Amino acid sequence: MEQYTAWKALITSGGAVTEWQRFYVYFYQAFIEKDRWQQYLKGVGTTLYVTAFALLLGVILGVIVAVVRTAHDQQRPGHRNPILGILNFIFKIYVTVIRGTPMMVQLLIMGFVIFASSKNFVMVGALTLGINSGAYQAEIIRGGLMSVDAGQMEASRSLGINYFDTMRFVIISQAIKAILPALGNEFIVLLKDTSLISVIGGKELLYAARAIVSRTYEAMYPFLGTAVIYLVLVMIFTWLLGIFERRLRTSDRR
Amino acid sequence: MIDVKHLSKNFEGLEVLHDVSLHVNKGECVVFIGPSGSGKSTFLRCLNLLEIPSSGEITFDGVSMTDPKTDINKMRQKMGMVFQHFNLFPNMTILKNLTLAPIRTKQATKEQAEKKAMDLLKRVGLQDKANSYPAQLSGGQKQRVAIVRALCMEPDVMLFDEPTSALDPEMVGEVLDVMKQLAAEGMTMVVVTHEMGFAREVSNRVLFLDGGTIQEEGTPDQIFAHPQTERLRSFLAKVL
Numbered sequence: 264m265e266q267y268t269a270w271k272a273l274i275t276s277g278g279a280v281t282e283w284q285r286f287y288v289y290f291y292q293a294f295i296e297k298d299r300w301q302q303y304l305k306g307v308g309t310t311l312y313v314t315a316f317a318l319l320l321g322v323i324l325g326v327i328v329a330v331v332r333t334a335h336d337q338q339r340p341g342h343r344n345p346i347l348g349i350l351n352f353i354f355k356i357y358v359t360v361i362r363g364t365p366m367m368v369q370l371l372i373m374g375f376v377i378f379a380s381s382k383n384f385v386m387v388g389a390l391t392l393g394i395n396s397g398a399y400q401a402e403i404i405r406g407g408l409m410s411v412d413a414g415q416m417e418a419s420r421s422l423g424i425n426y427f428d429t430m431r432f433v434i435i436s437q438a439i440k441a442i443l444p445a446l447g448n449e450f451i452v453l454l455k456d457t458s459l460i461s462v463i464g465g466k467e468l469l470y471a472a473r474a475i476v477s478r479t480y481e482a483m484y485p486f487l488g489t490a491v492i493y494l495v496l497v498m499i500f501t502w503l504l505g506i507f508e509r510r511l512r513t514s515d516r517r
Numbered sequence: 518m519i520d521v522k523h524l525s526k527n528f529e530g531l532e533v534l535h536d537v538s539l540h541v542n543k544g545e546c547v548v549f550i551g552p553s554g555s556g557k558s559t560f561l562r563c564l565n566l567l568e569i570p571s572s573g574e575i576t577f578d579g580v581s582m583t584d585p586k587t588d589i590n591k592m593r594q595k596m597g598m599v600f601q602h603f604n605l606f607p608n609m610t611i612l613k614n615l616t617l618a619p620i621r622t623k624q625a626t627k628e629q630a631e632k633k634a635m636d637l638l639k640r641v642g643l644q645d646k647a648n649s650y651p652a653q654l655s656g657g658q659k660q661r662v663a664i665v666r667a668l669c670m671e672p673d674v675m676l677f678d679e680p681t682s683a684l685d686p687e688m689v690g691e692v693l694d695v696m697k698q699l700a701a702e703g704m705t706m707v708v709v710t711h712e713m714g715f716a717r718e719v720s721n722r723v724l725f726l727d728g729g730t731i732q733e734e735g736t737p738d739q740i741f742a743h744p745q746t747e748r749l750r751s752f753l754a755k756v757l
Contacts, residue, residue: 339569342569412602412604414600414602414604415604415606417567417600417604418598418600418604418605418606418663419606419617419618420567420590420593421565421567421593421596421597421598421667422593422594422597422598422617422618422622422666422667422670423590423591423592423593423594423595423618423622423670424590424617424618424621424622425590425621428621432606432617432621433606433608433617436608437606437607437608440608513650514607514608514609514610514650514651514652515650515652
């Protein structure tokens with residue numbers, strides 16, 4: 264602390280300092296002074312919370328949209344269900360609009376137009392991310408569902424198992440294995456995209472870093488630190504996905 | 518037991534089945550033979566409504582299958598089906614494959630279903646495969662498991678859709694043996710096959726399907742020893 268104050272004064276007055284002293288001062292200033300590391304930690308907490316919420320919402324939306332669209336596309340000619348047709352149309356618009364507009368624009372519209380009166384920026388951000396991710400996940404999951412051999416559905420239905428149990432136990436569980444790498448990719452994008460909610464005032468990790476930069480007029484260490492934290496988070500995420508994937512592969516043993 | 522009246526099936530203008538009628542009695546083993554594309558498989562798949570008939574009526578155990586009000590899941594539980602490509606669930610162990618349907622349809626508790634599955638596996642000589650995955654089995658073993666999977670639901674009738682067509686020749690026998698055993702026990706069976714030996718030996722009745730209609734029907738002896746139509750004679754000449 265004393266060392267920091269002394270060396271800081273030295274830098275401010277333009278005195279000669281070693282590289283080590285410069286690093287020490289800026290690092291201390293970015294992470295330790297006034298317990299700033301707590302701000303990053305809080306930011307990481309929000310980031311993880313937003314990721315988890317958006318992930319859950321995205322998976323739910325994605326599965327619903329994918330199942331409805333697959334069911335619609337796999338109807339036999341001459342036996343079209345009108346309700347499925349309407350839902351399919353709505354979901355198609357949803358996917359087109361969400362995939363066709365930038366995430367940043369969606370966030371700004373949600374934050375400053377639709378939920379302009381809301382002060383819960385984190386929640387609005389999480390909601391937007393979830394809706395956004397759902398559209399991408401829907402297409403990934405749809406691809407997975409369609410990759411499962413039609414004979415699986417037939418075999419299960421021929422045993423008298425109803426459509427929903429068939430989807431749940433036979434089709435979706437097989438589709439997950441096929442789409443896990445693509446879905447993992449989407450999850451990683453989602454985790455990093457949470458940094459965008461800082462533009463509508465969501466106090467996540469990048470928001471904390473920017474607040475510290477504007478306080479200390481020193482950008483390098485807060486932003487480098489932020490990058491490292493994201494990297495570590497993604498690496499942990501990737502590692503967890505790898506474990507999950509290996510577990511799903513037990514049925515491939517020969 | 519199964520009564521089919523004037524069944525027709527079109528695929529977008531293409532008529533695959535034309536006015537087919539059939540009555541299957543309890544305990545009977547009926548075999549369909551005929552060239553590829555003659556509609557044999559489509560007919561079989563219409564029986565449990567995997568294909569929806571374009572017109573005609575199917576009655577099973579006195580209940581109309583084609584009536585939209587019929588609970589089709591309930592009816593299918595009484596009709597086992599065996600597919601050409603086995604269609605075992607690759608993500609589950611053999612035991613799970615066998616017990617999924619009885620448990621999900623609440624026909625049995627987990628314990629009952631597992632006991633029944635193990636008993637039936639023992640009968641086809643695969644009890645040591647209960648905890649294997651389908652990928653670890655040979656084709657013949659897979660098909661025997663698929664038969665057992667259908668039997669676990671205690672069906673009243675078994676439908677076989679070319680059960681040996683995807684097998685290596687040396688594995689055909691083991692599957693046919695299981696089917697013969699079933700027939701001998703009095704199971705009602707409808708079989709689509711290219712195994713003329715099986716048709717001749719096991720079936721009570723053989724139907725020759727071509728161009729979507731039943732061209733000839735009779736006992737195995739009538740069909741194989743005394744074919745009436747030119748079409749059947751030329752078909753037999755090619756396959757026998």
